[in-house]
Every structure is written in structure tokens, then in C-alpha cells.
Amino acid sequence: MRSNKFGIRIAASALALAVSYGAQAAVTDQDIMNDENTPGDVVTYGMGLKGQRYSGLEKLNTDNVKYLQPVWAFSFGNEKMRGQEAQPMVKDGVMYVSASYSRVYAIDIKTGEEIWQYDARLPDGIMPCCDVVNRGVALYDDKVIFGTLDAKLVALNKDTGKPMWIKKVADYQAGYAITAAPMIVKGKVITGVSGGEFGIVGKVIAYDANTGEKVWMRPTVEGHMGYVYKDGKAIENGISGGKAGKTWPGDMWKNGGAATWLGGTYDADTDSIFFGTGNPAPWNSHLRPGDNLFSSSRLAIDPDDGSIKWHFQTTPHDGWDYDGVNELVSFDYKENGKTIKAAATADRNGFMYVLNRENGDFIRGFPFVDKITWATGLDPKTGRPIYSDAHRPGDPAAAEGNKGKKVMAQPAFLGGKNWMPVSYSKKTGLFYVPSNEWAMEIWNEPVSYKKGAAFLGAGFTIKPAHDDFIGVLRAMDPKTGKEVWRYENTAPLWGGVMTTAGNLVFTGTPEGYLKAFDAQTGKELYRFNTGSGVVGTPITWEMDGEQYVSVLSGWGGAVPLWGGEVAKVVKDFNQGGMVWTFKLPGDRVAAN
């Protein structure tokens, strides 16, 4: 708490809130499991554990969205800016939101005033692999839990912002970080890890949300032992994939990558956590013949002990940095009168996959981008890609001393879709996918050095696939693979999507706009410029009979880190750091 005269006011207001909200404020497992059906709050990342990001609210709809107006804006302050990729949470009059550089804020949702702020103290010399973003917090009981750039989980008291427990998840000096929002399933807080290009091993770890004690740990690379923890003792719980060396050469599984950097979703019907995994290491695929499990995959994990129930690998033997981390969203659909328990994901590699979420079987897959060059298609039975060898980056060792041939691959490694979450509308039965159209050129770097030594590196550049747009918001039909509509955006899309029963699709653009579209037709119905690029994910909730929408504003993330021709499109966008909150005034609902 600050020690100036304002500190007194802040303390007093925190106390007032503690009194007025304290009684009913604890977030329960029931609240979390039922989040998608309770429009008065948002207590999960994904607006429901399935990650559908669909709200049943329809006060705000295609007819009146033009009257949506800002009610307050909140600045994260400080000179720290860069990407604001979080999704806010709302519970009992308070918004909990994280910002870049591992910061967390509690805000009064009526007034936009700050209740408390927590700044994680990051160690000196930390070199996070993956920018300084944070994608959100988890709420449980009286705690606000989030992951930090130095790979810790921190549980804060929701009323005071004071730490209740802090746990080191992994060693930041070995290259680990956390940027994703943790998830809460049955009293456990579950997180993955981010990691650099080489040397780390992905894992999913569960902690007791109340105490911070470790419950289980599951490595996502074949050959590593998983554990459950009882009374402080680690008990072996089976090697991931059975044993080492089945799909990796030599000892390369020991440092196989497959970082679980984007967090997971949960499906109560099958009682499964779904986690995606990153690309295998090292980047040069010629050094590691084999499928390299479980890199670039989706895993179904038992929330009780961390066992792997099934896996589906989107890019076996990845050579393009096509992480398989993108969220797997559960949904049901009817076919021939039968309900299919499905789950869908739009992969970095440009294909969208519909899987049977009970066993991981491939149902169908289809491109959701205009062009894919690295594969000619998917095997209709297994979903395995049919590679186009001319588009696999060459072996730097084979072409040493010269540039070798340039290889063009599409999509670029930033993906047909990157981290930004899709939304599934229960009303239209469509997925709304924030995607990008870009290619990459890769060549072997003849002169390269690392840590004072000669080295073999690859050079690459990202090129927009079209002259006039990179981003495309698409409505995709998961039953047919058809694109129902598209909205093209000049800059790459980097923010998440939300849909509502009011037939609306919300997303943000790097140009600074929060936009709303007609979910059926794709017609743009609303835009508001927030002052900096929107790369966060919007939410909506209801308070005092009115419907609210909130989104973060603050340009950054991975796009501006990469140069080349994409930089030309985004170089003039200014940074920021705000939460914007909008509502539809009550009289505008009545007017309809």
C-alpha cells in the first residue's frame, strides 16, 4: 500500500469493498464450472472452462450495438507498456485484470477506480523468451492467482492484493516463464510453462489452489516421468509416452521443447483438461528424425492425476515452428440425429481440426487460411499432414558456407492463428477465428555467431500474403469446413474473439478499434478507437440490468518483435495500457 496521503483513501476504499462484497465474494468450484451460464460474472479465462467465449446475454444485439458507449477507462500507469493481452475477470463488483510485466489490478467496476495493484518483482538479468505479456488471472475462493515472467505462480488476496502464497513453477534461468492465465479445475490451479527455443521441456502442473502445494506434474515430452505428490513426497506416475526414444533420436528427448505456453481448457462431460504443446527443439528438423512426441499436439489430461488420456499431433516432426498450443474448444453438434461430442482447434499450421473429444479421434480437418504450402492436405482418416517436401526448411549443416536455397512456407511461423482465442457461438453453431494471411521465407545463414562462437543459424522473414490486408476474421462452419463470412483487416489480428446471444461477434484490431460484427453476415456494426492497438480478449457481463463489455487496449505482443515487411504495416502504432469498459444504457434496450 502506498504511504502518501492517497494511500489512506485507497486503503479506506479497499476496506469498504471488503465490507460490502466480502460476505458473498468467495469464488467456488461451482461458480467456475457454471461460469458460462452466469452472465453476472466472468470467473474463468474463456468465459466458461470450455473456452467457447460465448455469452447468453442478448440485451445488447445487432439492432442496438451502435448505442454502446464507454463508461470508464483505466490506465495501467508507469512507463511499462508493450502488449496487453489479458482477458479481465469480473466478480461481485470488482474487475481483476493482469497487465504486461506481470502486474495485476483490482478495479471497482462501477467507477473504474483502482482498489489495489500488485507488481511482481522480477529478478535482474531475466531474459523472458516470449515478450512481457500476461494473458490473465484465475479466481478461486478469496484468491487471485496468476503466473509471472520468472515462472512463479502468485496467489493474492482478492481484497488487499497481498500475496497469500508464491510458488516457483520452473527455473527462469533455465529459460522458463509463464504468460498464460492459469485455470482452476476441481480446486486445483493448473498451469503450463513457456520456454525458449532450446533446452526446456514442456509440462503441465497442478497445485492445490488453497495452499499452493503441488498435486501432480505431467511432462509433455516422451520419456519424462510424471509425478503425483502426497504428503510432500513425489510418487512416480508413469513415463509420458511409455518410454524414451520411440520418436526421438539419441538423447534429444531430454531437451525436446513442447512448451505448454498457452494454458488449457476443460470439458466436464469427459472430465478432461485439454492442453496444446509447442514446437519441438531444436528448430532444425533435420537433426531430429521422428514424430517427436508430444510436440505440436493436443493432449487430453486427467485433472485428478495428470495422466495423458489421448493425444492428437497436428504437426508431426515440425520444421516450421508450428506450435500446437492453440486452444481446443469443446462443443456439441447434431449429425443424423446423433449428438457428437466434439472439440475444435484452429492450428498455427493453417488447418482447423474437429476431433472427437472422448477419444481424440480425427473427425475432419480443413484449411482456415487462403493458402497452405507446407502440406498438400490431411489424411482423411488420421488427420496427419501430407507433407510437401519442397517447402520444408533445409538443413543448415548440409548447406554450410552458402545461403542454400530459400524456402517459402505458408503460413508463416506466427501461424494461420496465433495465441488469440477463437469463439464458438451456440446460437449460430459457427467458430469465429481471428486469423492472418502471411508467408515466411527461410534460408541458411552462412555467417552466424552465438556466445562468441561460430554457429549455424537460419534466417527468415515474414511476408504478407496479400497487398492490402493480413488479418482475416472468419466465421467457419465446423460441420462443413466452409467459410461463412470474412472480415479483412489491414494489420494482423492479434486479439481474442467473443460472441453473444445478441448475434454479435466482438474483437479488437491493432489499429486500436474494438469492433462488433453481425454473427450471421459479418457486417461491421460498431467500432470504437481505444487509442492503442487491441490485442486482448473482450468480455461481457450484466450489472444492474445493463449489459457491459470490457477490453484491454495496448499494442504489442509478438508481431512488432519481427521485422521484415510486416513491420511496415504496424510500425506507426503507439503503445498503451488501458482497460476500456462500455455499456448499453438501459433506455436504449427499452427503445427496441
Next chain:
Amino acid sequence: MNTRFLIGGLLALGLVLCSAGVSAGEVRDGDDLLNRPADRTYDRIIESGYLKVGVYKDFPPYSFEQDGEPRGIDVELGKRIARELGVDFRVHWIVPDEALSDDLRNNVWKGHYLDKQRLADVMMRVPYDKAYAYKQDSTGEYVNEQVHMFGPYQRETWQIAYDPSQLDSVQTVAVFQYHPIGVEIDTLPDFYLTSGLRGRMRDQVRHYRDVEEAFNAMREGDVSAVMAMRSEIDFELGRPENRAFRLAETGFPGIGKQVWDVGMAVKNNHRQLGYALEGIVDKLVKTGEMDQLFAGLGLRYGVPDYYREFLKPEALARASGSD
């Protein structure tokens, strides 16, 4: 305790807290208000009385910490340079990023985005290679236009050490189709052995976090040999516990860069500092003092190729300590 002592104690505490953002021994001289590094030209360095020398962290024998003190060849050279300039040596530790261009950006010309106020005045162990210095990106821009690379002071190369109790000799690398060899992960020896001979050595390559760990594994009998840079190998062989190990005499067919020169880098518009440092290092190389510096740490010294092109045989002999 009297008041004066109490105040002194509080001041000391305050200083400790203020400098908490910097590793031990480093100076924080960036601009807090504008959140940027100080613009330390030659004159300002002389006036300030210290030189911040950028060296890699945990990288023996070049630069590392021992008993809380910076040590290693690059540290010794940095101290020597500072002395010649008439200023104090201040260490600036560099945590290596994925490639040299990242390290130059983070430590020489721009600063890392998490710590923008922190830059070295000069960075050591920067390869001196015109092809690298004038490398262009896909749009034709010079990748390293923000830095000036100069002052080659050592020629580095590759080396294998082996355990004679496991291998009779190492005449060619082909022996590592059959015997395990340790490498530091994500280095050229790693790529070379993993992809060389069409991948036939791949299954025998064991990956370690650093060269010291690879030598630990050799003492355990887990690997029969270790490949690394020559100075790294020399340093490990100088440890009593590694006395049994031998230098291999094998070549490295297929490696494009068999040898390379190592020098320094300053920010491009700090040329005056560069010229001053270049003069100092040039003298150290030519008089053979550089060789003595290496010999003092038990390392073989390689005179840079840069000098081999124009030094007369007797001058070259002096530089390489063999006169």
C-alpha cells in the same frame, strides 16, 4: 548507537536497496527519468573514472564469477584495458540470447526492454568478421549498423578432449559413430556431430548445459569425449580432476568456420572509444603480453588471423610467445 551511526546505517541500507536492480559490482548510470542508458562517449568515460566491460556470464575460461569476483581471460583483458585508459574496471554481465545480434542490441546499442538503462561501454568476445559486420537483411539493410566491431585479440577454434581409458585415440570424428560424445546444447559442435556423416553420430551425442557439465559426465564415464572451443577444453584440462584426459588431434572436416577471430564492439557513434581501445589491444597483441595473459590462465593463445596477414615472422613469433 549514536545518531551519526544510525544515519550511516540507513544510508547504507538505502544504497543497497537502490542498487538491487543491478548485479553485484555493476554500476547503474542510466537515466531513471527517461528510462534510457547513459550516452557514454570517450570523454564521459574518462571523466566518470570507470569503464563498463561487457562479458558473458558463467562462461569459463572467458568470463565467470569465482568467490564473488569476476574472473577469466576477457575479464583480465578488460581490467588491463581499463588500466591503460586510466580508469577503473567495472563488470557488465551479459546473459546470452539466441544470437550475437541480440547480445549486441541488448548490451551495446539499445538495451534490453526489461532494463533499458543498462548498457556496456564495450563488449568483449565479439567475433571480428567483415562478412558478419556488413551482413544485410532481406530488405538490404545492414543488420549490425548500430555497432562498430574492432580490435581482434584472439583466434579461436574447435577442439576435442577424450578419455584415454575409454578410447585409445581419436584419429577422426568417425569414432563417434560408436562412442558417446558430450557437447554444450545448441552450439556448433552440437549441430556438427548431430548432422555430420549424414547423421550417423547422432545417437551418440549427449547434450549438456555447459562444457563443465560435459566434463563431469566424462569423469562419470557417460561420454568418452567432449567437443568445445579450444580455450574451454584447455581450461577444463587444467583442472586437477581432469588430468587423465587428452587432447585429440582430429580435424573437423565439413565445418565451414574452422577458426575465427574474436574482438570487441562499441556503439557505432562511440568510435573515439573504439580507436583508443584498438590501440591498447594492438600493443598487447604485438608485444606478446596477450599471450602471457592467456598463459597465466593455462590457455594456449592463438594470434588473430588479422595479424598473421601482415606481421613479419619475427613479430608474429613475439606475438605468439615463441621467441
